[in-house]
Ligand SMILES: CC(=O)N[C@H]1[C@@H](OP(=O)(O)OP(=O)(O)OC[C@H]2O[C@@H](n3ccc(=O)[nH]c3=O)[C@H](O)[C@@H]2O)O[C@H](CO)[C@@H](O)[C@@H]1O
């Protein structure tokens with residue numbers, strides 16, 4: 001039930017240009033029902049694409065979602081001379097690095113502010129060209145998002161960081177050698193930086209306090225297929241033995257846990273029923289526990305997971321954390337569902353310092369959410385308190401009503417759409433382009449779930 005609204009009024013005038021849509025009018029109050037196919041993870045696919053630069057031969061990556069972060073990485077690879085072609089099976093990319101070259105500053109700068117992935121080009125470009133030029137990074141504005149762990153790790157490998165350059169310029173005048181690195185926090189990106197650099201560095205790298213998200217394990221699998229020697233030991237320790245040569249890989253990406261969790265929360269919030277095809281229980285155990293405690297019901301099937309409400313929604317206490325904890329990218333759609341649970345829920349955000357701002361728009365829609373900027377101490381807490389943490393206290397149930405809201409970031413934006421679909425009346429959701437950073441065919445999927453919306457254009 002989706003339409004395109006013209007300047008002169010609302011009428012269906014053929015297939016809307018969903019890839020260009022920036023504003024939606026959403027008529028809520030209808031449960032989302034149906035099946036969505038969950039493709040490869042944004043947080044693996046983009047990194048595996050970068051890894052292709054390390055091989056001597058062509059890599060093939062399968063289940064690639066056509067999201068904007070993938071487009072940015074593809075374009076950045078192409079300006080570095082990598083030939084990227086689409087395979088016959090939808091979502092397949094062939095990445096041929098045999099023509100890899102240094103890119104011009106203007107070509108790199110054209111990608112400034114678009115994604116966080118360019119920082120991961122450092123290791124592969126240093127090995128290939130002895131120099132890496134990196135544009136200013138983008139990604140969601142959910143905190144400062146410094147890159148000090150990345151830079152410290154690269155220096156430990158023997159790289160030299162040139163601060164006079166407009167973006168980031170790094171060189172390796174004497175090549176790169178293995179290093180002993182302990183991360184101050186198990187950062188996903190910094191762990192990937194170390195992996196992508198250490199695999200071709202001379203000697204052994206020992207990485208302590210590494211992130212161990214399933215997408216990192218999948219990146220390790222990609223690198224092992226390429227010829228890398230990486231062993232994962234207890235207590236977040238990873239050993240990497242550098243090798244002289246790596247080859248292309250053929251890999252099907254791990255499914256997107258964030259997308260699966262998002263649709264699960266959409267079913268919970270709208271009292272619908274959604275089958276997330278391709279979702280796998282093993283990588284979502286922590287989410288599924290919270291989903292069940294919040295009154296969700298799920299059925300694990302061979303080809304995916306079916307999600308809906310159980311008997312009644314219940315308030316929960318959640319703390320975001322690094323894996324295997326509750327992921328920070330899951331709290332936004334969950335909070336929408338918790339506005340409908342009777343009682344008081346608390347969500348502690350401990351990974352980023354500014355990731356609860358999106359709740360102000362939910363209050364505009366009728367929610368009762370109070371943000372505590374310094375977090376809340378509680379004897380029930382299991383994740384150690386962090387200086388940067390915040391907490392949201394959600395009092396429910398509060399009926400939601402339509403409002404005019406502007407998407408601030410990827411997960412916040414998704415949660416606004418779900419809130420608007422759960423709300424009575426009409427909402428206008430602006431700036432939805434950001435949602436395409438992480439959700440493939442988002443509007444097609446909403447249509448398949450019988451959402452009632454129009455593209456304003
Ligand atoms: C593209 C991608 O994979 N994005 C994910 C990745 O982001 P990303 O890799 O950027 O997140 P990190 O795990 O690095 O960040 C975690 C924390 O470490 C801090 N930090 C990180 C690096 C650094 O050099 N210095 C520093 O202080 C960050 O500010 C943040 O507070 O992991 C996050 C945590 O699971 C997810 O929310 C993102 O979806």
Ligand SMILES: C=C(OP(=O)(O)O)C(=O)O
Nearest residue numbers: 116139140329410411438
């Ligand atoms: C924070 C996210 O992504 P990024 O690190 O790409 O900004 C996210 O996927 O929610």
